[in-house]
Amino acid sequence: MSERAGREGTRGRGLGARHAERRQRIAEALLAIIDSRGLEAAGLRDVAREAGVSLGAVQHYFRSKDEMVLFGLEYIGKRGDARVRRRLGASPDALPVRAVLRDILVELLPADDRRATELRIATAFTARALVTPELAEHLRRGYESLHELLALLVRRGQVTGEIAGDHDPDRTAAALLALAEGLGTHVLVGHRDAPFGLAVLDAHLDLLFGSEPSAQERPGTRRRE
Amino acid sequence: MSERAGREGTRGRGLGARHAERRQRIAEALLAIIDSRGLEAAGLRDVAREAGVSLGAVQHYFRSKDEMVLFGLEYIGKRGDARVRRRLGASPDALPVRAVLRDILVELLPADDRRATELRIATAFTARALVTPELAEHLRRGYESLHELLALLVRRGQVTGEIAGDHDPDRTAAALLALAEGLGTHVLVGHRDAPFGLAVLDAHLDLLFGSEPSAQERPGTRRRE
DNA sequence: GGTAAATCAATACGACTGTACTGAGATGTT
DNA sequence: AACATCTCAGTACAGTCGTATTGATTTACC
Numbered sequence: 001m002s003e004r005a006g007r008e009g010t011r012g013r014g015l016g017a018r019h020a021e022r023r024q025r026i027a028e029a030l031l032a033i034i035d036s037r038g039l040e041a042a043g044l045r046d047v048a049r050e051a052g053v054s055l056g057a058v059q060h061y062f063r064s065k066d067e068m069v070l071f072g073l074e075y076i077g078k079r080g081d082a083r084v085r086r087r088l089g090a091s092p093d094a095l096p097v098r099a100v101l102r103d104i105l106v107e108l109l110p111a112d113d114r115r116a117t118e119l120r121i122a123t124a125f126t127a128r129a130l131v132t133p134e135l136a137e138h139l140r141r142g143y144e145s146l147h148e149l150l151a152l153l154v155r156r157g158q159v160t161g162e163i164a165g166d167h168d169p170d171r172t173a174a175a176l177l178a179l180a181e182g183l184g185t186h187v188l189v190g191h192r193d194a195p196f197g198l199a200v201l202d203a204h205l206d207l208l209f210g211s212e213p214s215a216q217e218r219p220g221t222r223r224r225e
Numbered sequence: 226m227s228e229r230a231g232r233e234g235t236r237g238r239g240l241g242a243r244h245a246e247r248r249q250r251i252a253e254a255l256l257a258i259i260d261s262r263g264l265e266a267a268g269l270r271d272v273a274r275e276a277g278v279s280l281g282a283v284q285h286y287f288r289s290k291d292e293m294v295l296f297g298l299e300y301i302g303k304r305g306d307a308r309v310r311r312r313l314g315a316s317p318d319a320l321p322v323r324a325v326l327r328d329i330l331v332e333l334l335p336a337d338d339r340r341a342t343e344l345r346i347a348t349a350f351t352a353r354a355l356v357t358p359e360l361a362e363h364l365r366r367g368y369e370s371l372h373e374l375l376a377l378l379v380r381r382g383q384v385t386g387e388i389a390g391d392h393d394p395d396r397t398a399a400a401l402l403a404l405a406e407g408l409g410t411h412v413l414v415g416h417r418d419a420p421f422g423l424a425v426l427d428a429h430l431d432l433l434f435g436s437e438p439s440a441q442e443r444p445g446t447r448r449r450e
Numbered sequence: 451g452g453t454a455a456a457t458c459a460a461t462a463c464g465a466c467t468g469t470a471c472t473g474a475g476a477t478g479t480t
Numbered sequence: 481a482a483c484a485t486c487t488c489a490g491t492a493c494a495g496t497c498g499t500a501t502t503g504a505t506t507t508a509c510c
Binding site: 036037038039040041120123124126127128129130131136139140143144147167168171172174175177178179180181182183186188189190191192196199200203204207208 | 351372404410428
């Protein structure tokens with residue numbers, strides 16, 4: 001399984017060329033352990049074993065455990081960002097705002113293994129952020145950018161007439177984000193299942209978009225009554 | 226500071242009479258440490274020092290650390306239950322449903338130190354519950370009873386005509402719970418402040434109760450211009 | 451070939467962990 | 481008085497933790 005024979009690497013020349021790649025591999029091992037056993041159970045030796053390297057190797061790429069954990073948070077955040085941006089780029093202005101909004105919010109519900117894993121990890125980081133200001137700062141930045149995106153979509157929905165104009169975009173976006181995150185948590189701990197979470201989310205969108213339940217109508221011609 | 230001289234205790238007779246009381250004192254020490262330094266940083270020795278007893282004493286009252294943590298979760302859950310029930314008992318059927326509902330949901334926002342502390346602890350437990358099925362089970366039970374209460378209030382609101390009849394009580398209650406919990410998390414990590422969380426909550430209640438946005442009656446719902 | 455940096459395995463260290471064990475006072479029952 | 485139980489302080493132990501250190505091997509550039 002030696003993948004170094006190919007040498008078609010991203011920038012295969014020079015010392016330290018594979019540095020970032022190795023760090024990512026280790027970070028992925030860290031995230032896998034957080035997913036299955038929790039952040040507090042993720043020791044340097046466990047991460048090394050999971051990544052298939054030695055303890056010394058992990059130490060070589062991360063000067064301290066805190067640095068490794070912080071990198072892990074940044075790494076999973078970037079993965080999520082990239083996914084949302086890809087989804088947005090694929091359907092910019094053609095789709096109705098409601099569908100785009102829904103696509104983004106659904107990403108916060110653990111509907112499959114991948115999303116469940118990411119949400120478990122995010123929950124672990126959130127708990128640690130409560131006692132680690134440095135992590136909290138990163139978390140805030142993530143929330144901020146996600147909120148800005150949601151608020152932008154709400155405003156766009158108001159322009160197209162899909163959303164009534166008397167809703168404050170900031171508060172509306174914050175409610176959507178909080179609702180989705182809360183639902184995600186409830187599904188994650190097994191209080192609700194994923195379909196129920198989706199139904200609640202859709203019901204809230206019904207409320208926000210002022211529509212009669214279940215939108216199979218076309219946007220654009222809708223006016224506030 | 227020996228307060229045992231009083232002997233007006235709950236049931237001061239017989240051996241082991243103060244057993245439950247000692248366990249509560251230790252549990253409170255545990256919760257204080259979780260609040261300030263996190264669940265993973267709460268060692269038996271730290272708890273003992275915080276409670277002002279020896280390590281041996283803690284071991285005497287809890288056979289293992291897991292048992293202590295579980296008791297701590299039950300303890301804080303009962304405290305929250307008691308507070309909600311007291312609040313409900315003080316105003317049963319006279320007040321409009323909206324006010325009662327709001328009172329309960331506000332309890333999930335970290336508006337003061339006490340609530341912030343309890344939510345920090347709850348967040349720590351939630352994270353651990355993701356990798357500890359026994360804790361998850363307790364958490365689910367807590368969610369369940371809270372949800373039942375909220376759903377009951379929603380149904381009552383529909384009877385009194387405050388809430389439109391076409392809302393599914395289960396989904397509506399789940400949305401309220403998830404929204405409040407998500408908002409609480411966002412306030413807790415510093416993404417939003419408490420007044421903003423309250424405003425979002427009130428805006429959602431406006432939406433649910435179909436009312437025009439409440440400028441004159443209720444305080445806290447600020448309209449922006 | 452020489453040199454320097456990168457890579458990483460191996461080991462050691464002190465601090466800390468949860469748990470187990472011992473024994474001594476206090477308290478209550480018989 | 482004898483006995484049992486509760487209470488809890490003290491200590492020891494085996495294990496794990498993050499970190500530091502050392503040294504061997506590889507890689508890249510002069």
